[in-house]
Amino acid sequence: MTTVRRAVGMVRMAAAMLAANAQAALEYRVAFASQVLAMLINDAVWLVFWLAYFGRFPLVHGWSRLDVVTMWAVVGSGIGLGATVAGNALRLAGMIASGQLDFYLAMPRPVLPHLLVSRMDLTAPGDMLFGVVVFGFMVHPGAGQWLLFATFSLTTAFIFVGFTVLAQSLAFWLGDAEGLAGQLWNALTSFSTYPTVIFHGPVKLLLFTVIPAGFIAYVPVRVIQRFAWGPFLAVVGFTVLIVTVAVAVFNAGLRRYESGNLLLTRD
Amino acid sequence: MIRRPGGPWRLAGKVLGILGITVRARLAYLGEMVVRSLFLVVILFVFAQLWRATTAASDLKASTGFTLAQLIWYLVFTEAIAMSTGLRLGEVDQEVRSGDIAYRLARPLPYPMFHLGAALGERLLRFLVCLVLGSVVALAVAGPIHLAPASVAAALASALVAFCVDWVWSFALALLAFWFEDTSGVQLLYRRAVMLLGGMLVPLDAYPHWLAAVSRALPFKLVMYGPARLFVASTPAGLGRLLAAQLAFGAVGALAVAVVYRAGLRRVSAQGG
Numbered sequence: 001m002t003t004v005r006r007a008v009g010m011v012r013m014a015a016a017m018l019a020a021n022a023q024a025a026l027e028y029r030v031a032f033a034s035q036v037l038a039m040l041i042n043d044a045v046w047l048v049f050w051l052a053y054f055g056r057f058p059l060v061h062g063w064s065r066l067d068v069v070t071m072w073a074v075v076g077s078g079i080g081l082g083a084t085v086a087g088n089a090l091r092l093a094g095m096i097a098s099g100q101l102d103f104y105l106a107m108p109r110p111v112l113p114h115l116l117v118s119r120m121d122l123t124a125p126g127d128m129l130f131g132v133v134v135f136g137f138m139v140h141p142g143a144g145q146w147l148l149f150a151t152f153s154l155t156t157a158f159i160f161v162g163f164t165v166l167a168q169s170l171a172f173w174l175g176d177a178e179g180l181a182g183q184l185w186n187a188l189t190s191f192s193t194y195p196t197v198i199f200h201g202p203v204k205l206l207l208f209t210v211i212p213a214g215f216i217a218y219v220p221v222r223v224i225q226r227f228a229w230g231p232f233l234a235v236v237g238f239t240v241l242i243v244t245v246a247v248a249v250f251n252a253g254l255r256r257y258e259s260g261n262l263l264l265t266r267d
Numbered sequence: 268m269i270r271r272p273g274g275p276w277r278l279a280g281k282v283l284g285i286l287g288i289t290v291r292a293r294l295a296y297l298g299e300m301v302v303r304s305l306f307l308v309v310i311l312f313v314f315a316q317l318w319r320a321t322t323a324a325s326d327l328k329a330s331t332g333f334t335l336a337q338l339i340w341y342l343v344f345t346e347a348i349a350m351s352t353g354l355r356l357g358e359v360d361q362e363v364r365s366g367d368i369a370y371r372l373a374r375p376l377p378y379p380m381f382h383l384g385a386a387l388g389e390r391l392l393r394f395l396v397c398l399v400l401g402s403v404v405a406l407a408v409a410g411p412i413h414l415a416p417a418s419v420a421a422a423l424a425s426a427l428v429a430f431c432v433d434w435v436w437s438f439a440l441a442l443l444a445f446w447f448e449d450t451s452g453v454q455l456l457y458r459r460a461v462m463l464l465g466g467m468l469v470p471l472d473a474y475p476h477w478l479a480a481v482s483r484a485l486p487f488k489l490v491m492y493g494p495a496r497l498f499v500a501s502t503p504a505g506l507g508r509l510l511a512a513q514l515a516f517g518a519v520g521a522l523a524v525a526v527v528y529r530a531g532l533r534r535v536s537a538q539g540g
Contacts, residue, residue, distance in 0.1 A: 031449045038452030045459040048478075049468060054331065057476040061320045143475040179302045186306045192311050 021120035037125025061197040077131025078156020083124035086116035092168035152220035155239040162242035172253025285384025315408040327441040339409035343401035351393035359441035421503035435520035445531030466492035497518040528537040
């Protein structure tokens with residue numbers, strides 16, 4: 001009962017912070033709208049590239065234009081959702097290194113969720129919008145596929161945030177880990193936005209473990225096109241696993257955290 | 268009294284001075300620069316796999332005019348150009364927003380010229396780091412190809428001009444900060460135009476005919492495709508035409524900078540502090 005109450009409390013906090021972040025963003029609505037639009041166009045340019053590529057080379061190891069469109073839709077909406085709700089995830093290493101966690105340690109809410117939802121990535125709603133629009137207009141899904149799309153957007157968001165927390169938490173042990181965490185994030189997004197079927201052997205293993213692009217891109221695409229319980233449950237199971245590990249690693253790192261006596265307010 | 272910037276030679280000397288200082292400052296953090304360039308390894312690896320998978324179903328040479336190894340080496344050069352784009356353009360936004368531009372304007376060097384020197388210094392160093400790193404990866408994933416010394420020299424010369432042209436247009440967009448709160452969105456769109464229409468990921472020859480035609484008609488190819496194609500070509504043929512087109516595109520951009528800068532300066536009001 002306590003666990004359920006805590007979970008409900010966290011969801012309420014996330015919703016309240018999301019509303020507050022959205023209101024703050026809308027204070028500068030022209031800048032906000034232009035950033036969302038720019039990200040939407042950025043994603044669209046990538047999609048045009050892939051459409052052009054598959055226009056010239058119709059099949060890559062059995063993957064067609066529809067597979068890549070579905071992949072970009074799921075990855076866009078999932079990562080967009082994660083960065084919209086938990087925009088601080090990508091700043092974690094810098095905050096740890098500069099002693100900016102003090103503010104959150106003094107608050108009654110659990111540190112990690114509170115920290116993550118305190119900021120919204122202003123470009124991320126553009127990714128989310130792109131994913132939904134592309135899925136709706138280019139994949140022509142049925143009701144069941146919409147349900148799967150929504151589910152995988154959620155699992156992708158959790159995997160993305162979990163992975164980012166793990167990478168950024170390296171700062172607890174390494175100090176300045178911003179560069180390394182940034183590179184790991186780049187690797188995840190890169191491997192997630194190219195057809196997974198082009199990778200083989202140890203690299204493919206890597207994509208289902210250390211850099212879990214397979215659970216973000218490959219499996220969801222396959223399940224949306226032909227549903228199977230096994231792969232679906234594998235994605236859900238991996239999501240639970242990576243979030244659990246990320247929380248445990250962050251909490252372990254937090255024990256090593258030293259305050260920098262930095263005077264700060266929530267920015 | 269504000270000192271005059273001096274004549275063109277003196278001005279060029281100052282720009283080179285800023286360039287040299289930036290290079291020396293960045294050399295102090297060379298390791299960090301190498302780490303930040305490791306993304307290049309991922310991209311080259313991914314594209315090597317993509318082209319390999321494509322080769323299994325299509326004749327690359329017949330479709331694009333490039334062999335698989337040439338495509339990878341082409342990508343090394345375009346990615347080195349793309350990844351060497353400095354992060355300094357955000358500084359213009361910041362300086363305009365915070366009012367720090369007032370201090371820069373008082374210096375004995377025109378504001379755009381200071382940024383040109385700093386941006387070129389950073390870009391040249393990053394480009395060399397990425398080119399060396401990319402060449403190592405290309406050797407590992409695609410093996411060596413015959414690089415004609417004259418073509419490589421032509422590619423490097425045109426890349427240097429491309430850096431200036433690219434900077435001029437990026438700076439013109441950054442100066443829009445005088446009117447907007449944030450120009451990062453416009454910058455991103457410009458980068459994506461260069462990426463897609465400039466042939467960053469694949470040569471224009473590998474695009475479907477409609478996109479290749481559109482890309483060839485637009486000037487973005489002068490920043491990426493032009494120099495990178497020379498890099499893998501057997502002769503430096505076409506260098507003269509490329510340089511002339513780059514200079515023309517750069518001249519239009521310089522005019523845009525002059526107009527936007529003059530108009531923007533009228534909006535600056537320094538109140539001390």
